[in-house]
Amino acid sequence: MKRPIADAGIEMVCDTHRSQLIAIGFDFDRLRHMSVLECGGTGRDALAWQRLGAGQVTHVDLAPDNVARIKAYCDQQNIRNLRSMVGDILAIDLPAQGFDIVRSRGVWHHLADPALGLARYARWCKVSGYIHVNAYRGGVFFYYGNKLFRQLASHVDMALIVRVMREMGTPEGRIGCLLDDFYVPFMHTADQSIVEADFAAAGLTVLWPPARAWKAVDHDIRYPDMPEKTEHIQYWLRKDKHHDDAAGLAARLAYHQGVDDIALARQLPEAQCSLAAFERLVPLARAAAQTEKLAVVLARLYLAFHFDVSVMAMSADERHRRFAALLDEAAAGLRNDG
Numbered sequence: 001m002k003r004p005i006a007d008a009g010i011e012m013v014c015d016t017h018r019s020q021l022i023a024i025g026f027d028f029d030r031l032r033h034m035s036v037l038e039c040g041g042t043g044r045d046a047l048a049w050q051r052l053g054a055g056q057v058t059h060v061d062l063a064p065d066n067v068a069r070i071k072a073y074c075d076q077q078n079i080r081n082l083r084s085m086v087g088d089i090l091a092i093d094l095p096a097q098g099f100d101i102v103r104s105r106g107v108w109h110h111l112a113d114p115a116l117g118l119a120r121y122a123r124w125c126k127v128s129g130y131i132h133v134n135a136y137r138g139g140v141f142f143y144y145g146n147k148l149f150r151q152l153a154s155h156v157d158m159a160l161i162v163r164v165m166r167e168m169g170t171p172e173g174r175i176g177c178l179l180d181d182f183y184v185p186f187m188h189t190a191d192q193s194i195v196e197a198d199f200a201a202a203g204l205t206v207l208w209p210p211a212r213a214w215k216a217v218d219h220d221i222r223y224p225d226m227p228e229k230t231e232h233i234q235y236w237l238r239k240d241k242h243h244d245d246a247a248g249l250a251a252r253l254a255y256h257q258g259v260d261d262i263a264l265a266r267q268l269p270e271a272q273c274s275l276a277a278f279e280r281l282v283p284l285a286r287a288a289a290q291t292e293k294l295a296v297v298l299a300r301l302y303l304a305f306h307f308d309v310s311v312m313a314m315s316a317d318e319r320h321r322r323f324a325a326l327l328d329e330a331a332a333g334l335r336n337d338g
């Protein structure tokens with residue numbers, strides 16, 4: 001019988017959970033006595049906790065489809081210790097100190113207010129419990145490009161670009177990447193110094209990764225740079241101190257809007273060519289709003305940006321030159337009537 005969520009995906013996340021817990025010296029025997037809160041997600045990550053033997057798993061996501069899928073999986077597999085609910089992390093009422101592990105992967109930077117999100121994760125975690133968060137790293141080329149793209153994408157409805165990409169034969173996974181980057185309502189890139197100061201203010205101690213200093217602006221890095229993707233900021237934290245008033249705590253934190261990647265790029269001499277090319281493209285995109293032609297140009301531009309320019313190892317100089325050439329090519333495509 002076909003499963004509502006693929007087992008291979010759940011297994012893959014089990015491996016991630018396992019290796020991360022090993023990295024923080026976690027005692028796996030304790031997991032069966034623990035309750036885990038998975039904040040946001042398609043269901044795979046929450047099911048991986050259940051598969052690893054967590055005592056109780058709670059999953060919250062904004063999307064009813066995700067919750068329906070995970071519930072269908074649990075019904076089919078007779079899983080009784082996982083509850084999934086539709087809810088907004090920034091609004092849902094969950095018990096203070098109700099969970100031993102609070103985990104949120106790929107969600108924190110998409111919250112309307114990440115500082116409030118962190119304060120709520122901290123409130124829900126027990127003292128001596130664990131929190132995992134990750135966020136997109138500000139000051140890197142990839143998110144600079146994405147934030148430019150989000151401005152262009154405001155001129156094309158999502159349904160139009162999806163249709164165009166399907167007609168171009170783009171694999172669904174690649175369409176998914178694009179939609180996430182273009183249309184997710186919030187994308188607040190994070191800065192190491194901001195989030196680490198917020199952790200300290202929230203009474204959270206960094207367990208992993210070991211101390212390091214990232215460059216504030218880093219357009220040279222290659223994506224993906226495994227095993228630790230340098231375009232993500234990722235932490236396992238231990239909660240040492242309880243703050244019951246999450247909103248009050250959030251007011252004292254700094255990660256509300258994240259990093260202005262475009263302002264950072266303006267300070268880079270090598271970024272001037274891509275910034276100027278972007279400025280040449282914007283009025284043409286505005287004039288071509290909601291046309292198939294603009295959707296085709298943006299889809300091609302994004303695929304080349306994502307898979308050729310930002311993935312390859314090259315200097316920041318070269319990266320911006322190539323990106324500027326792609327932006328100018330897109331502008332020529334919009335000017336050209338053919």
Ligand SMILES: C[S@@+](CC[C@H](N)C(=O)[O-])C[C@H]1O[C@@H](n2cnc3c(N)ncnc32)[C@H](O)[C@@H]1O
Pocket residue numbers: 039040041042043044045046060061062063066087088089090104105106107110111112
């Ligand atoms: C990129 S996915 C995370 C991937 C995830 N770790 C998994 O299990 O596959 C982001 C998820 O966060 C959810 N989300 C975004 N904002 C949210 C919010 N305010 N409250 C709850 N869920 C949210 C989305 O619905 C989406 O499922």
